[in-house]
Amino acid sequence: MSVYEEVKRGIKLVSSQKEIIKNHYRENLEDYLFWSPAGNMHFGYWRLGVGFFNREQQLKEMNQQVLNLSDLKDGGHLLDLGCGLGALLRSAHEANPKLKLHGITMVDEQIAKAQAFGENDFDYRLGDFRCLPYKEESMDACTAMESSCYASGSSKNDMIAQAAKVLKPGGSLVIADFFIKADVKLGEKTQEILKKWGDNWGIVEIGRLDEVAEALGDNGFEEIEITNISKHLIPSLIQVPFLVIVHLLNLLIKGKCNKSRWEHMQSCFLCIPLAIQMHKFAYSIISAKKVKNALN
Template identity: 75%
Template sequence: MPVCEQVKDDVKLLRSQEEMIKDHYRENLEDYLFWSPSGNMHFGYWHGGLGFFNRDQQIQEMNHQVLNACNLKEDNHLLDLGCGLGGLLRSAYERNENLKLHGISIVEEQIEKARKFGLPQIEYRLGNFSSLPYREESMHACTAMESSCYAQGESKKDLIAQAAKVLKPNGRLVIADFFIKADAKLGQNTVNLLKKWGDNWGIVEIGRLDKVQHALEENGFENIEVKNISKNLIPSLLQVPFLVVIHLALLILKGKCNKSRWEHMQSCLLCIPLAIQAHKFTYSIISASKVDHAAH
């Protein structure tokens, strides 16, 4: 479905969401590495005992929070849906070298860069998580780290259905992302802000908690847990404006500040006015287990 119009020489050119996502991540790969040289493309999780301004430590802790929710055991298979540069999978390998690790992304440049980080034990595939190229019931856990926002509609039903297909009975799905709260009513100013934020990153709709939970139930998941961790993101969110200013200045000095990178910086900054609307939005870790029909 076309989601963007570009006007060039009075001719409207339509770009699909997939093309927008590929272009964005291809053109802004260096910017994500400025945020996290270790190749993690997500916010950090802070708690007492971690450095308040130690972004890398918090990012690694976010990985641990998601991996803890997976309940992985020796030799289990883990699939990261929208794996980016493979940061979560490398964290999983550091915890347990016997895990069988898989990552999928639609962006070829991400896969190439992820492989350059090393660890040939991790299997990366180029593909779309709306049509997974894996055997049914072949995975013990699936994760979606700030990638579910690219899935279909407010329910993210395509990602959830595909995860259900490849997960074994009792397998775990863990999603960490930004969501609209179930009972939230968005005013026009917030809708406009959200649209601008999403358009720059190729996001059509972010998930709504109640619809995501309903899609999980419809696709055979149980023991659904929603953990609101919005407050744990505050330290890494506070670093965003300072890093944007520094990085933007460096890009201008290097003559590399094109339209795509400027839009990316805009959306980074827009995360803050959206995040402070805590009565409307939440950053949550959602975990659920695929029903074991043999036990019912």
């Protein structure tokens, strides 16, 4: 049963969605490492000076684009919301070894693999970013790299509210993800593709840029900036079909292509028809700062 069907039937969402997410990332860990042996679980950012066909370099550059907006100083505390395999934190450590780095994920296998990369002094915790287990005003920056899509609703208010709680006054929140543009109405075919794409990954609803911006303001954020970086993703995006076919054939030969992995490959393919609709969707980086006199 898909997440969407569960919502329609009124079944408790949070528990079932968590299980779908956990199972997906447990069963497809090898697939994500095929995309990025360094553990990056997102698209890459291309600019002049970055190799057009060098996917790993583009993935690392995406990390750096997000970190640049985090505005961290020596000794600052960074929390990655939905840290996956810890690649963003490793990029942050490489850029500034004096940072205090924290990551939260619902998948214990991701923590084990992240620690296996060697930076075991990072503070990884098992948990849900919709209910953060950190002290109030303890973080200087929070990041969400293609994880905000798992927050609730089109405003992602629950994740934003939790980030506001743990951020220090003046702290930064930086979100990089795929969003629906403001005031866009999706056609029936696009909705069908989006539903299938989301079902396979346990995503109930992606964010709307206008509603996310409103939620940021409502939760005490200012200096809200939204940058559409869709064109910078093209070089990594066009590699998806080729890599999916190669990896899928490899899985079939080895007899490892179960239902979960097949669905994962499907959603990778479905990124293409969604991404080309640039008039409806945008891959954006959103940055904001918690107001300095905000009270939680």
